[in-house]
Amino acid sequence: MAKNNLNVVVAGIRQLTPRIREYLLRSQDGGALPPFEPGAHVELHTESPVSGPIVRHYSLIGGAGNWDDTPDIYRIAVQREDRQRGSAHIHDTFAIGTTLQVSHPKNHFPLDRRDSKSLLIAGGIGITPILSMLRSLVRRGRNFEMVYSGRVAADMAYRQDVLRLGAGNARIHVSGADSKNLLDLRALLASQPEGANVYVCGPAPMVKAAEQAAQELGWDPSRIRNELFSSGPGVDDVAFDVELKASGRRIHVGRDTSILDALTAAGVHVLSDCRRGECGLCPLDVLDNDGQLVHRDRYLDEEERASGKTLCICVSRTTGSRLVLDA
Secondary structure, three states: OOOOOEEEEEEEEEEOOOOEEEEEEEEOOOOOOOOOOOOOEEEEEEEEOOOEEEEEEEEOOOEEOOEEOOOOEEEEEEEOOOOOOHHHHHHHHOOOOOEEEEOOOEOOOOOOOOOOOEEEEEEHHHHHHHHHHHHHHHHHOOOEEEEEEEOOHHHOOOHHHHHHHHHHHEEEEEOOOOOOOOOOHHHHHHOOOOOOEEEEEEOHHHHHHHHHHHHHOOOOHHHEEEEEOOOOOOOOOOOEEEEEOOOOOEEEEOOOOOHHHHHHHOOOOOOOOOOOOOOOOOEEEEEEEOOOEEOOOOOOOHHHHHHOOEEEOOOOEEOOOEEEEOO
8 A cells, every 4th residue: 555545434325226335434544635636536445355455436526515524534435336346345345434545536537617608418327526526616605517427316426416416406307227319419518608617427428428419519528527436346357466567576466456556555766647548648668468448448449459569557456477578
């Protein structure tokens, strides 16, 4: 774990839906935690006896309703994905008093306070960063509109908070378990005034659909800001070792940890920024690999992926047991 991580203790747990729990994390020494802006997240570091080290990224919600949490508290929500992975470990083992570490807040999805109007779009557990934005907009009396979409209303965390906070400017869209009633993103964007900016967080298809709608409408791409919701590593992900050519070091990457997080935890400095496979800072050359590369980025083109010679280490990995990188 990184030396500058923050020591926290679980101070509260609340079941929001059958699969989503909210956790209050209090500083272990009782002092104030570093402040953050809407859209920020922290890296949560813990360890499983089954999977080994686990690093997960969770948005900071900031408080309940209009009220901010006290300075010694971070509030996150965790959706359980399956019984053997990181989110399941958190649900199964975190209790009041559990100690762990989190990073200082990071924000790759900031809310622009200068917006003439902000359109917030949340899908599923993507509500977590959007809710912090909603709270900020309401408290500052800004012009906004919000749509929160999900398959089943009962599975949508903070649904009532959104309706109460957003009043007439927020609505819930239920697509149905079979997703036959998908949100019409093109119509939603077309109804916006000139200069409105959009903040969308949810599954990849929703984010891509919003970007496509904006493109069809001739919008400047900078008006669409997004954060992809990811459930974390895939079901078939395995642990493997990374060998670094320059130093000769061998570093273990757990099945619930990204290459970037494993290298960072081991004290290896590598360039990175977005941690979403978008910015192009973290790709490293692949010198040897005894498996198949699993590309999950949105930066490399198809030819680069097919070559097997480079990898965005923040999100991508290998199916093998050994990966040699030019680092």
